[in-house]
Amino acid sequence: MMKLVSLISVASVLLVGLTLQPTLVRAEEPVAAAVAATTDVEATMKKIGFNFKQAMQATEVPVMQEKVLVMAELVASVQAYQFTPEKQVVFQQGLDKVAAQLTLVLGALAKQDLATAKQLLGEVDSLKKQYHKERSPSFWQLIFGG
Template identity: 45%
Template sequence: MQKLVFLLTCCVMLLCSVASYAEGQSSDLNAVMKKIGFAYKQIMQAPDIPSAQQGIDEMRGWLSKSREFNFKPSVANESLQGLEKVARELDAVEAALAQQDLDKAKQVAANIDGLRKEYHKLHEPPGFWELLFGQFK
């Protein structure tokens, strides 16, 4: 009986540690993605070119930070490609700002929201079994 209790205790501890690790990685990435979203809103709501440029600069910093995360191996390449696409869109936004065209910059920046929707599908929250067994693949 004591062996069974010990075995069950070990299993529960293992489950908790796997879930805790996955949750920690996910919550850090979520926090960075929310900051990217806030920078995006700054660009879209910018009343002038310097404000839009400030949003771009912040977004680039958070994009750089997001590249440091360990994405799930099954979606890592696609995730990094998505981040690169966002960076290219920011280049196009900056080009419009260099031409002093804030409206065009905002139109180009709207493409970023489409990328967000496309690539967030890759990062649906993991299910219980994936948390339990997915880390060991």
């Protein structure tokens, strides 16, 4: 079920991106059906963070759009990664929320609304903070479990 949700969110991000940037795909180039799973989640997350900062600093819609599309592709590659069984559901939930938020950002960019797009992209930072807490257990969680 989670893989289906991931594939649907990836497809929606890619479809919005292709609609916004028709020059990204030429007629002779096949569109990839699925994104390959990352082999290094930490490095991929750093790339997402780098593109996030660049997108937030963008002063033009096409520049921000390019960075958000890169982020969406990177998020999709992390969604395809198999986390440990006890963290899989939680991490996929967070990644699905990020993918959905990026779709909203791309929608605002399609309307040439840079301010709204940046506001919506700011929510990704809140999601990052929320789900990174899940990744690293606190001192008390290590002692008492949970």
